[in-house]
Amino acid sequence: MFNKVYFSVVVFLFGLVVGSFDNVAIYRIPEGKSLWAPRSFCPKCGTTIAWYDNIPMVSYLLLRGRCRHCSESISWRYPLVELVSGLLFLAVFAKVDFQWTAEFLPYLFMVTVLIIVSAIDLQRQIIPNKVMYPSIVVALAAMGIVSLVRGDYHIVVDSLIGFAVIAIPWALLALVFPRGFGMGDAKLAAFTGTILGWRSELVGFFIGIALGAVIGVILMAAGKKGRKSRIPFGPFLAAGALIALFWGQTIWDAYLGLF
Ligand SMILES: [Zn+2]
Numbered sequence: 001m002f003n004k005v006y007f008s009v010v011v012f013l014f015g016l017v018v019g020s021f022d023n024v025a026i027y028r029i030p031e032g033k034s035l036w037a038p039r040s041f042c043p044k045c046g047t048t049i050a051w052y053d054n055i056p057m058v059s060y061l062l063l064r065g066r067c068r069h070c071s072e073s074i075s076w077r078y079p080l081v082e083l084v085s086g087l088l089f090l091a092v093f094a095k096v097d098f099q100w101t102a103e104f105l106p107y108l109f110m111v112t113v114l115i116i117v118s119a120i121d122l123q124r125q126i127i128p129n130k131v132m133y134p135s136i137v138v139a140l141a142a143m144g145i146v147s148l149v150r151g152d153y154h155i156v157v158d159s160l161i162g163f164a165v166i167a168i169p170w171a172l173l174a175l176v177f178p179r180g181f182g183m184g185d186a187k188l189a190a191f192t193g194t195i196l197g198w199r200s201e202l203v204g205f206f207i208g209i210a211l212g213a214v215i216g217v218i219l220m221a222a223g224k225k226g227r228k229s230r231i232p233f234g235p236f237l238a239a240g241a242l243i244a245l246f247w248g249q250t251i252w253d254a255y256l257g258l259f
Helices: 002-031 058-062 077-095 106-125 129-150 153-165 167-176 184-197 198-221 235-256
Strands: none
Touching: 002 077, 002 106, 002 129, 058 077, 077 106, 077 167, 077 235, 106 167, 106 184, 106 198, 106 235, 129 153, 153 167, 153 198, 167 184, 184 198, 184 235, 198 235
16 A cells, blocks of 8 residues: 555656656657757746756746746646646556556556647647657557567557557548548557557547547637638547547447447
């Protein structure tokens, strides 16, 4: 019991720190800037942010959301991304029953990539290849390792089918209807499918589509989006994949139970 609580706190704090890295990635990757240098600085006054002003969540609260030097307000998105990352890391730890299983790191990796890609897609309507290609390679390698550790080749077969099951039809649609279907979404589906396996990938995909349709209709009804304006689809695919990560197998079994 003590270990469970203790390690949960450690995992949550690790999630906050990774969330802080996510913020750097979200801001710098689309601009083609290096992730590692220079150190973070205030976009208004250019002052390098000291380590004690760069503690996830804590610094934002202590500084009351303002730069120490020029008082420019810091976007609430930074602490939000950190908190979401911390909470999702904790949820993943619960998902693997608070054990150090082989799937733990691949799941944390998936959560991290989904946060970064969703935020970039929301802000800029792109899903960068620079994120997706290496992430897909890492996902395939990771699931290969999980398969070896578990001594079960079904896992890697499941991952390979998961890689293709949505991504390939979606990529074909994107070739035929480039305006309606994004190639970035196909790559995202290849990534989540690799980690989730094909059943959960299907569950997540259809939940993502349903969420996108519902929110799209609401935005159109509210007059925020026209019929033709593009609504970024990546965040919905990501939300579907997260739901599938936590409840995919349960939903799949319930669905099959209907017949
Ligand atoms: Zn400043």
